[in-house]
Structure formats: structure tokens, C-alpha cells
Amino acid sequence: MxxxxxxxxxxxxxxxxxxxxxxxxxxxxxxxxxxxxxxxxxxxxxxxxxxxxxxxxxxxxxxxxxxxxxxxxxxxxxxxxxxxxxxxxxxxxxxxxxxxxxxxxxxxxxxxxxxxxxxxxxxxxxxxxxxxxxxxxxxxxxxxxxxxxxxxxxxxxxxxxxxxxxxxxxxxxxxxxxxxxxxxxxxxxxxxxxxxxxxxxxxSEEELKSDSIAKTKMSNMTNSCSICAKEIDQKLDLVVYCIYKDCLATYDLKCWAQSMLNEKQLNEENNEKQKQSSIKPIIPIRGHCLKCKRVNFWNTVIRNALHVKDELQSTQSSQLDE
Incomplete structure (x- = not known):
């Protein structure tokens, strides 16, 4: 890249x-x-x-x-x-x-x-x-x-x-x-x-996107990872959000993916087959938010993060044009 x-x-x-x-x-x-x-x-x-x-x-x-x-x-x-x-x-x-x-x-x-x-x-x-x-x-x-x-x-x-x-x-x-x-x-x-x-x-996707953008604006367009506490640069990195409206947790993409993969109780597909194989998955299916403890599905999290990124970039471009 x-x-x-x-x-x-x-x-x-x-x-x-x-x-x-x-x-x-x-x-x-x-x-x-x-x-x-x-x-x-x-x-x-x-x-x-x-x-x-x-x-x-x-x-x-x-x-x-x-x-x-x-x-x-x-x-x-x-x-x-x-x-x-x-x-x-x-x-x-x-x-x-x-x-x-x-x-x-x-x-x-x-x-x-x-x-x-x-x-x-x-x-x-x-x-x-x-x-x-x-x-x-x-x-x-x-x-x-x-x-x-x-x-x-x-x-x-x-x-x-x-x-x-x-x-x-x-x-x-x-x-x-x-x-x-x-x-x-x-x-x-x-x-x-x-x-x-x-x-x-x-x-449903539009509502989730709007909620996530509101969370970003509440933090003045800066986000820190709820796992590693490092600030996430929105211009270069993809910020991922907990999908629940009342939770303000934000994550670095790699940090949360690894956290979800470590949750053995929610990754049933990793049990029997991984005992027979040395190949480990690099993409999770679902996992808990570390703040609100509720389950998030990775597909929904990523789709939302990409929609939010596109919306913010479009808004910034419009402001520059004006």
C-alpha cells in the first residue's frame, strides 16, 4: 500500500x-x-x-x-x-x-x-x-x-x-x-x-454509520484504541467502532481482530480443525467489545468502518472545494 x-x-x-x-x-x-x-x-x-x-x-x-x-x-x-x-x-x-x-x-x-x-x-x-x-x-x-x-x-x-x-x-x-x-x-x-x-x-447500515460518525465528532475527530491506547490516524488507518449506540469504544483494526481471534469460546470453527492443522485464521467472525462486553460481528464492524471512512472523506473533500 x-x-x-x-x-x-x-x-x-x-x-x-x-x-x-x-x-x-x-x-x-x-x-x-x-x-x-x-x-x-x-x-x-x-x-x-x-x-x-x-x-x-x-x-x-x-x-x-x-x-x-x-x-x-x-x-x-x-x-x-x-x-x-x-x-x-x-x-x-x-x-x-x-x-x-x-x-x-x-x-x-x-x-x-x-x-x-x-x-x-x-x-x-x-x-x-x-x-x-x-x-x-x-x-x-x-x-x-x-x-x-x-x-x-x-x-x-x-x-x-x-x-x-x-x-x-x-x-x-x-x-x-x-x-x-x-x-x-x-x-x-x-x-x-x-x-x-x-x-x-x-x-440499518445508514443508521449505524451515522451513530459512528457522531461518536467520532464527540471525540473531535481523534480516536484512540481501546486496547493499546494509541491514537489512530484516521487519514491513514481504519477506525473500527463498537456497533452499539451507547458504547463509545473505538479500536485499531489489527488490535481488535487479534482480540476477537483470541476468544476461543466464540470461535467454534477454530476448535476441532485447528487441532489437526497448523494454519490459523487471520480474520475473526465475532467477538466482544472490551468496554461494553457485548458481541460484535466482524463483517458488520468492517462494513461500517468503510462506510464511515468514505463519508468522512467525502465531507472533507466538499469542505475543501468550498
Missing amino acids: SQGKCISDEIKMPQLYGVYLLRSLRKKNSFYIGSTPDPYRRLRQHNGELTRGGAYRTKRNGFRPWKMVLFVYGFPSNVSALQFEHAWQHAYQTRHIPVCKRRHNGKRHTGSGTSVDEKLANCRLLLCSDSFKRLGIQIAVFDKEIYQVWIKNKFHILIPDYVHMNIRIEDLHTEEDKDDNDACFIKGGNYLQIKQFKESVYA
Whole structure:
């Protein structure tokens, strides 16, 4: 990294780049897996509301409308989301799932599995894989039947308890929404659910960013690490914040990462495998704030820190221009 260049100049986390599962409302056993930074717009493309975009398989006669039933998100980069998409689409041959664990009917070209139980099982297996389990991925579910299949877990594949489930099956149309053109493009398409989900993710990150900026201003734009007590240079380093509004703790990136990695009780994935391997993880999944003692998830902490850095740099640039 060149001198005078901060980490956020080189790393950009997508706000909502995820991998989705569509289900045809006319042919219940027909599914489609794709990826997008905008699930609301993408669903409109697949259903033909927006003429540009979509995919050949979802344009075929007799399959529309499609409903987005599940969304996997929280990826640190577009590349990691695309890797997950490809692995899920090709579960019968992906290197991310051991051959003995893949769920398919034994035929070569069985994609992500031939049944919804198999498709969700392969998704679970990817969430447990070494390539994806440390990324802080989350799952949003928009369909009651899909949620029931997920909970049933026919093949008994356990996922780590730190994979957060965002259950959105109650985000249904109200009487007021029936007259909302934005909510009802195609009968049956769950546009309102997806729109509400997208807006809630954006609002949550915006609120967290605003709280962290307020903490920075309270300290007159200077921060010291709550672990090593050294002052953090915001122009060169990335300041990471406790995500709780009433906690003013700030940390140096490396200090807090190492502190989280040392918390064995919260890093279940380090137990059995690390006994058999000398390779230790360098990125934590979650850990306690040393001041308020509450749990912070590393994915959320880093995303917020990058958003705050970008906002502060943008504000400073605007002030210089004036």
C-alpha cells in the first residue's frame, strides 16, 4: 500500500450484492439461482417488468411470474458472491463441497439439486465450507414453504450458529399497498417484500454509520484504541467502532481482530480443525467489545468502518472545494 493511502481507498464492500433463489409460481418445481446488487430491480427484470436484463431461462413461456424466495447476502466482495453463485449452480461438481456430501441424484448435470430439499441442502453445505463460512454471510427468507423446508433440514446439515437468518415471510401486501403501482407490477411477484428488505438493509447500515460518525465528532475527530491506547490516524488507518449506540469504544483494526481471534469460546470453527492443522485464521467472525462486553460481528464492524471512512472523506473533500 502506497504511503498516504488508507485501506478504504483500496477496498470497497458492495452494499447488497447477494445470491438469490427464484421459484416459478406456475411451475412449483422450477427454480433459478442468480446474483445481483439490487434484488428488487432484478426480480422485475426476471418477470419482464423491465425489458432489459433478465435471463433466458426465466423468459420461457409458462414460468412467469417468479418469486424471490431466498437471498444470501453480506459478501465482502462481488467476486465472493459470484463464486458462491457458481458453486451453488454447479453443486454436483463444485470443489467447495466434498464429493461425499453433495446432494444430487447421481447424474452429472444436476446443477444445484433436483428437489428444493437438495437445493437448500447444498446452500447449507456451502455456508459450512472453508471458503465461505468466515465471511459473515446472512440469509433472508421470503416464503413460508421455503422456510419450512429450511427448518426441516431433511439431510441434517447443521450450519454455524453465527449465520444470521432474516425471516421476512410476514412482509405481505396490506390494503394500502393494493393501490401502490410500485408494489403490484405482476400478480404474485413479491415485489413489496423485496423492496422492504432492500430498504431495511440500507437503513440499518445508514443508521449505524451515522451513530459512528457522531461518536467520532464527540471525540473531535481523534480516536484512540481501546486496547493499546494509541491514537489512530484516521487519514491513514481504519477506525473500527463498537456497533452499539451507547458504547463509545473505538479500536485499531489489527488490535481488535487479534482480540476477537483470541476468544476461543466464540470461535467454534477454530476448535476441532485447528487441532489437526497448523494454519490459523487471520480474520475473526465475532467477538466482544472490551468496554461494553457485548458481541460484535466482524463483517458488520468492517462494513461500517468503510462506510464511515468514505463519508468522512467525502465531507472533507466538499469542505475543501468550498
